[in-house]
Amino acid sequence: MKLGFSPEEEAFRDECASWLNDQMYGEFADIRGIYELTSKPGRRKEWEQQLAAHRWSCIGWPEQWGGRDATLAQQVIFAEEYARSGAPGRINHIGIELAGPTILAFGTEEQKARFLPDIAAGKTIWCQGYSEPGAGSDLANVRTKARQKDGAWVVEGQKIWTSLAHISDWIFVLARTEEGTKGPRGLTFLMMPMDQEGIEIRPIVQMNGDAEFNETFFTDATCPSDSIIGAPGEGWKIAMGLLAFERGVSTLGQQMGFRNELDCVIEAAKATGRAADPLIRQRIAKAEIGLRLMRYSALRMLSNTDHSAIEGAALTYKIQWATWRRDLGELAMDVQGLDGQVTEGEEYNWDVLTNLFLFSRADTIYGGTNQIQRNIIAERGLGLPREPRGDK
Amino acid sequence: MDFAFTDEQKMIADTAREFFRKHATSASTRKAMVDDGVDRPLWTSFCTELGLAGAVIPEEFGGAGLGMVELAIIAETAGSRVSAIPLLGQAMATGALMGGANDDQKQKWLGGIASGDTICAVASSEDASETDGKLTGTVTHVPHGAVADLLVVLGESRCWLVPLDGSGVTIERPVTMDQTRPLSTIVLDRAHCKPLGETHSAKDAAMRAGLIVLSAEALGGAQETLDRTVAYSQERVQFGRPIGSFQAYKHRLADMLVEIEQARSAVYWAACALDESDPTADFALYAAKSLCADTYFRCAGDMIQLHGGIGFTWEHDAHLFFKRARAVQSLLGTGEEYRERIAQIVLGDAA
Numbered sequence: 001m002k003l004g005f006s007p008e009e010e011a012f013r014d015e016c017a018s019w020l021n022d023q024m025y026g027e028f029a030d031i032r033g034i035y036e037l038t039s040k041p042g043r044r045k046e047w048e049q050q051l052a053a054h055r056w057s058c059i060g061w062p063e064q065w066g067g068r069d070a071t072l073a074q075q076v077i078f079a080e081e082y083a084r085s086g087a088p089g090r091i092n093h094i095g096i097e098l099a100g101p102t103i104l105a106f107g108t109e110e111q112k113a114r115f116l117p118d119i120a121a122g123k124t125i126w127c128q129g130y131s132e133p134g135a136g137s138d139l140a141n142v143r144t145k146a147r148q149k150d151g152a153w154v155v156e157g158q159k160i161w162t163s164l165a166h167i168s169d170w171i172f173v174l175a176r177t178e179e180g181t182k183g184p185r186g187l188t189f190l191m192m193p194m195d196q197e198g199i200e201i202r203p204i205v206q207m208n209g210d211a212e213f214n215e216t217f218f219t220d221a222t223c224p225s226d227s228i229i230g231a232p233g234e235g236w237k238i239a240m241g242l243l244a245f246e247r248g249v250s251t252l253g254q255q256m257g258f259r260n261e262l263d264c265v266i267e268a269a270k271a272t273g274r275a276a277d278p279l280i281r282q283r284i285a286k287a288e289i290g291l292r293l294m295r296y297s298a299l300r301m302l303s304n305t306d307h308s309a310i311e312g313a314a315l316t317y318k319i320q321w322a323t324w325r326r327d328l329g330e331l332a333m334d335v336q337g338l339d340g341q342v343t344e345g346e347e348y349n350w351d352v353l354t355n356l357f358l359f360s361r362a363d364t365i366y367g368g369t370n371q372i373q374r375n376i377i378a379e380r381g382l383g384l385p386r387e388p389r390g391d392k
Numbered sequence: 393m394d395f396a397f398t399d400e401q402k403m404i405a406d407t408a409r410e411f412f413r414k415h416a417t418s419a420s421t422r423k424a425m426v427d428d429g430v431d432r433p434l435w436t437s438f439c440t441e442l443g444l445a446g447a448v449i450p451e452e453f454g455g456a457g458l459g460m461v462e463l464a465i466i467a468e469t470a471g472s473r474v475s476a477i478p479l480l481g482q483a484m485a486t487g488a489l490m491g492g493a494n495d496d497q498k499q500k501w502l503g504g505i506a507s508g509d510t511i512c513a514v515a516s517s518e519d520a521s522e523t524d525g526k527l528t529g530t531v532t533h534v535p536h537g538a539v540a541d542l543l544v545v546l547g548e549s550r551c552w553l554v555p556l557d558g559s560g561v562t563i564e565r566p567v568t569m570d571q572t573r574p575l576s577t578i579v580l581d582r583a584h585c586k587p588l589g590e591t592h593s594a595k596d597a598a599m600r601a602g603l604i605v606l607s608a609e610a611l612g613g614a615q616e617t618l619d620r621t622v623a624y625s626q627e628r629v630q631f632g633r634p635i636g637s638f639q640a641y642k643h644r645l646a647d648m649l650v651e652i653e654q655a656r657s658a659v660y661w662a663a664c665a666l667d668e669s670d671p672t673a674d675f676a677l678y679a680a681k682s683l684c685a686d687t688y689f690r691c692a693g694d695m696i697q698l699h700g701g702i703g704f705t706w707e708h709d710a711h712l713f714f715k716r717a718r719a720v721q722s723l724l725g726t727g728e729e730y731r732e733r734i735a736q737i738v739l740g741d742a743a
Contacts, residue, residue, distance in 0.1 A: 001401060001461050002394050003664045009393070073393040266738060275739045278732070285731035288738050289658075289679040292672075296657035299395040313657070316650040377649055378642035382622050385637035 003299075005073060013077045019054065020085035023047075032086040035257050038212050041167045044091045048122030058096050058120050060249065061104065065112065066120025072302055075249040083256020090253075091164060095119040095126035097250050099172055099191075102242045106189075106229050115170075115191070127194075129159040129173035129216060130239065137372045139174075140184040140236060144218060146175040153177075153190060153223040155198070158215065161366065165201045165214040168194050173223070174239050177232050182391075187235030191227040198222060208358035209348035251298045251317065258291055258321070262328060264352045269335040283331050290324040315381045319373040322363040329360035395660070397465075404462055408469040411442050416473035418709050424476035425571035428539050430511075431476040438477060439508025446506025448601065449486050453502035460663040463601070464608040468659070471609025472616040474712045476572040478511050478536040480605050480723075485512030487601035488544045492551055492594020497586065501542065501553070513540035513576075514598055520547045520580065526560065527552055527585035530577065535723065537576030538565045544598065545585075551594045552585040560584070570719040572712065600677060602724050604663055607680035610688035610720050611655045617688075617695040617713050618648045624699055641698065648694055651687040658683050678734050682727035688717035 005013070024032045028050065031043050051057040052066065060075045061067025070078065090096065100119045103111055118124040135141040144157025155175055165171065171192050178186030192199070198221030203211040230238045266284060269275040275284070297320065301313040332353040333340050340354050350358065364370045378384045397405065415434045424431040439445040448463050449455020456462075463483060470479055482505060489498055489505075504510030513534045520529030531537070531545055543554040556563070560583035568574040588594045622645060625636030635641055662676035670676075692714040696703040703710040721727060 001397055001660060001664050002668070003661070003670060004668050005393050076393060270739065281735035281739065282728065282731050284738060285682075285734040288734055289683055289731075290654070292675070292679065293654045293657045293661070293683070296395065296661040297653060299393070300657055300660075303394050303396040312649055312653045316653045319646075319650055320654065371643070374643040374646035375639070377646035381649055382618075382642075382645055384622065384625065384642050384645065385634060387639065 005077065009073050009077060012074055013081060016056075016078050016081040017085065019056070020081055020087055023050065024085045024087055028087075031088045033260075034088040035260070036210070036212070037089050037091050037164060038210060041091065044088060045122060045125065045167075047088060048090070048092050048125075050122075052121045057092075057122055058100060061100065061116070061120065065100075065104070065116040072249070076252055076299070076302070079249050079253040080256060083253050083259070089257070091167065092119070092122060092125050093250065094128050094164065094168075095124060095170075098128060098242055099126045099170070102172070102189075102229060102238060105241060106238050110226070111229070124169040125164065125167055127162050127165045127168035127171045127216075129162055129171045131161045132158060133160055137369055139239075140187070142174050142176055142187065144173065144175045146173075146177050146188060146190060146223065148225070152225050153188075153228070155190065155192065155218040155221040155223055157218050159218075160213075160215050161204075162201070162214045162216045163212050165194070165216050166203065170194060171199075171216065172229075173218075174235050177235075184236035186233055187239070188232045189229040189235040189238040190223040191229065192221060192223040196221060206359075207361070208350060208355055210355075210359075249302065251321075252295065254321070255291065255294050255298070258294070258325060258328075261325075261332075261352060261356050262287055262291055264356075265328060265332050265335055268332070268353060272335055272337060272339075274335045274337075280331075280335060283327075283334075287324070287328055287331060290320075290327075294321055294324065312381055315377050316373075318368060319364075319370050319377070322360075322370065325356070325363050326360045329357035333357050395664070397461075401461060401465060404458075405465045405469070408442070408444070408466055409472075411438070412469050412473045412475060416470070416475040418712075421474055421476050421572060421712065429476055429536060429568075429571060429574035430478060430539050434475060435477045435508065445482055445508035446486070446502070448483065448490075449502050449506045450490075453498055454506040455486075455502065456506075459667040460601075460604050461660065461667055464604050464659050464663040467605040467608035468612035468615075471612035471716075474572050474613065474709070474716050478513070478539065479609075480573070480602060481511065481513040481536050481540060482508075483601040483605045484514035484598040485542065485544045487597035487599075488514060488546070488551060488588060488594040489553075491597030492588035492590040492592075493553075494589050497553065497588070504541075510541045511536065511539055512542045512544060513537040513578075514544040514546065514602070515578075516546045518548055520545050520550075520552070522550065522552065522585060522587065523582075525585065526582040527554055527580050528560075528582055530579050532577050533575040534578055535573050535575060537578050538563050538574060543578060545580075546595050546598060547591075549591060551588040551591050551598075553588065554580065554583055554585045558584040570715040572716060573719060599724065600666055600673075603677045603681045604659075604666070606720050606723055607655075607659050607662065607677075607684040610684035610717065611652070611659050613713050613716060613720075614648070614652050614655060614684070614688040614691040617691040617710075618645065618652060620709075621645060621648075621695050621698050644694055644698060648691045651690065655680075655684045655687040675734060675737060678730040681725065682730040682734075685717070685721040686727050688713075689721055692717040 028047055059068040059070040059078055063069050103115050132142055146153045146155045173190045177188040198219050200217040202215045204213045205211050274280045297313045304311050379386050420431050446455030447458045451457040513536050515531045515534040517529050517531045543556050545552045560581045562579040564577040626634050628635045658680040662680040665673035665676045696710045702708050
């Protein structure tokens, strides 16, 4: 068991930090410190391409596809230095962290050659079509249908909570391809170009006034026949494999964003004098402990190379960070007082702290609600009986 | 960077787990509870068969020369059985001696600690005072103080070694809620003592070892309360179903695991940081102590609740965990105190 990094790894850290700082205090200073994914999409895409030009866009991927075959330690280091430099949220994180690894793991050689170089290069932005109005927590209940016609797949239906759909070039979709099937059987994993008549996007305005998510409608939309991953009917297996990638190294970068938010809360507490209140001090200490433990839980999860074991650290990670951030949002309001409930300007648009309070109510819902997380932990982690279905 | 056990650490964990499962039984712990709070057969085989009483004592002084990670593994396993052995005092005294004693003192005491022949107790005292090589003062709430051969007193400006077989030593044995680690009051009236040369490093090293032991035993205890409750929930049938199939019950067990996983990260972060002299070590220790003790207490409380009536009986072991957890919360400083220390690191002093 070892926490420290080797001299070679520390040298790599210097290399990362130096390049990132050059960018963030130079050519890309205008997008430093932007963590939400909706503003300045043009510049953000240029940033993705700049990362790629210097082989920093997907360092964990094989060299053949634009990565560096980076070791786990190197990926940890890059994620930490990326966030420390104030580099912006990755608008292609779905392509880099979900679509790419899925194609790498389950795609054909032809598909790898067709899709991976453009993802690595920041040329194609991706979004994810999983949830539907009737398939939220019960994801396997998807009703979007795809049928084969004239050598292609024709897709009908609706997806929801499609973040970044409005700037994406490709979407991966879980659709029902076998009439009459229910649940996880009869689903197929399709990759579809967004730029077509059959796809319509409508933004969903959230409770914080922002619109990061969309509804995506498919009406006679087309998916080329060679753009499905795996065989028809294997969609659920692919989708579940993909969910496992969500627990990757990116969590460490996400934590650096949390670090920035907690620092804002601490600054506000000092400014308002609430930092002298013993109860607030206890809560800030708890927040600090929780955040630092996230790092060590993530390192435990990543250091565990025995992937056959369902590790407790991996199973509990989502509920841990989501609940932590929701608590931080409440603390953010308590340290601000009523000042946190008014904003300058004409728009319903909030600064970091109030936005954190409002947005963090989504954290305990998307990607599996806290309730579903507890079911998963109890059933897969503790071996307790599964919840009975009402439709069987 | 590799935040997972090495093969050797895995082996120690497996060996220790097997050892405590076999030797630290409910019956042997309960026998110790009505005796002097030490499970003698367990302690003897822990020292001889397993040879781990001096886990963190350097090999030149007769110990195993292991690090804090290994100490945490041992304490976690011992804690999972609420074992009645003086592990805390042994680890803290080793810290005090290694941190503050001269070579003669180390030679004199460490061998006996490593073999388990010398049982140690360590406690802080604000009023102990030394005159002419004799110590006077009262030391309260000394874990396993009544069975100790050597008392290490951590004073305000001095630390002392006090052999407890000499004159001027009176030991009171109040009934203690957690009978697996009875607390004693030791009254010293011109008792023979030897000061340690380096007060600060003796205290720091003793406290660090103590916090690792308490945090790790809390982790082991918390995990055990969860494991036993999961097992019970699959056997116990009500309304025609195992009670573990009810969502209200499952979710409470899931919440226990969420907390335990954080406690596990805290313990091994702290232990690893100490072994590597990482600058985050003290922060990690404060985090580990405050979080693990609270986690253990909540989990042990949940164990009672989720067992229903049987969990409230003397016959069931749930109360052993519950009482140990409550003791760990108060020993060596409360959660509030350690969180305030973290607040001071982060925020500076209160305005």
